[in-house]
Amino acid sequence: MAGRGSRLRPHTLTVPKPLIPIAGKPIVQRLVEDIAKVLNQDLDEVAFIIHRSFGKEVEQDLLEIAKRLDAKGIIYYQDEPLGTGHAIMCAKDSLSGPCVIAYADTLFKADFNLDQSADSVIWVKQVANPEAYGVVSLNDDSNIMGLVEKPKEFVSDLAVIGIYYFKDAEVLKNELQNVLDQNIIHGGEYQINDGIKAMIEKGMKFVPGKVDEWMDCGNKDVTVETNGKVLGFIYKDGEDLIANDITLENANIIEPCYIGSNVKLINATVGPNVSLGDGCTVENSTIKNSLIQTNASIKNANLDNAMIGNHAKFNGEFTDVSIGDYSVLE
Known part of the structure; x- marks a missing residue:
């Protein structure tokens, strides 16, 4: 790493x-x-x-x-x-x-x-486009006989996930x-x-x-998508992802969501597929399918497929955003 x-x-x-x-x-x-x-x-x-x-x-x-x-x-x-x-x-x-x-x-x-x-x-995952991956080749006993990087001709559809x-x-x-x-x-x-x-x-x-799901975190879009998938798996397993000390004022949470400690939701709808880190404040906003890290302040927003870093401040009408730590958009 x-x-x-x-x-x-x-x-x-x-x-x-x-x-x-x-x-x-x-x-x-x-x-x-x-x-x-x-x-x-x-x-x-x-x-x-x-x-x-x-x-x-x-x-x-x-x-x-x-x-x-x-x-x-x-x-x-x-x-x-x-x-x-x-x-x-x-x-x-x-x-x-x-x-x-x-x-x-x-x-x-x-x-x-x-x-x-x-x-x-x-570990491998069956994929629809094996030519884009490194794949394994198998013998008649289903043992691995070779590794082929981005094969131009079909070898197998089992991609190596790393x-x-x-x-x-x-x-x-x-x-x-x-x-x-x-x-x-x-x-x-x-x-x-x-x-x-x-x-x-x-x-x-x-x-x-063979794995059932292989989830990448290579760029912003796939990381947000992976966050949503993982939330769904955890929610299905019955694990509680919402802290006990959050503040709700005219707010609605649509699960699955992860809501960290000391989060304030005021006139807000959050979810589904949203992670909000500790100490975040969301006001007059709607957020779905997004990954928000710790101590972020979000106001007057309508966010979808967003990723916002630690201590960032966002106030506006943009939707598909990617804001790093300590950034301010007001």
């Missing part, structure tokens, strides 16, 4: 993309918790690979995520954007035993049992060390795929783990 997330600016100018909240929790926290549910095993350690410039406050937030799962948290740095293989090797001291590796800008919903007999599981399980991460580490030593580069980067392909060539068993 060392990239700053340029496609999600201005929100990532002040907050790294994996810490952007979705339904009230940072993306990376939801991802780690969802992985833990699928694994159904105790976690020993959660390692975060970040850029050194993220700062100590961000590092502390990440370590707290691990602590909540009764796991040790550890921080590694990738200060140059040299690819996924290089990023993983920045955390080589943690690569031993069973391990999950995930890209921290994606969320998923899945209900399957992890194949403990496999050397590796690669989450991997390895029974013994030491094996992957050794193969990625070979990639680095032999300077195997694609587009100026060292890729995890070259390590995986070497493992497959040596006869290791790779199987697909």
Whole structure:
């Protein structure tokens, strides 16, 4: 998660993309918790690979995520954007035993049992346009035989979503060390795929783990869409997403919504599919399908598909907006 997330600016100018909240929790926290549910095993350690410039406050937030799962948290740095293989090797001291590796800008919903007999599981999602993704190729036993990036001819419709399980991460580490030593580069980067392909060539068993939903957080529009989907899943599971200390004056909440602590809604209709962070004030406004972070002030607005940062102030008649932290539109 060392990239700053340029496609999600201005929100990532002040907050790294994996810490952007979705339904009230940072993306990376939801991802780690969802992985833990699928694994159904105790976690020993959660390692975060970040850029050194993220700062100590961000590092502390990440370590707290691990602590909540009764796991040790550890921080590694990738200060140059040299690819996924290089990023993983920045955390080589943690690569031993069973391990999950995930890209921290994606969320998923899945209900399957992890194949403990496999050397590796690669999470995949069936897609309508496989030519736009990296996909897996399967043999007659439905085991993974290869990885193909954006195939021009049909290989399969199972796209790799960027989450991997390895029974013994030491094996992957050794193969990625070979990639680095032999300077195997694609587009100026060292890729995890070259390590995986070497493992497959040596006869290791790779199987697909199919997810029901794969939700991206790459840019503003898909992040707002993902927020709405996650709210729907949580609401369907019966989890309460509305704080007890909110103030309502002639206000209406249409669920599913996440409403944080100390939020004030005055002459307002909020929802569906809205997240409002702690300390927000919404007055004389209607908001739906939107993601609002903490301590924002919104007045006289009619918002749909909006994303507004921390401590922002918005007063106007715009609808489809994207406002970063501390911005003011009045």
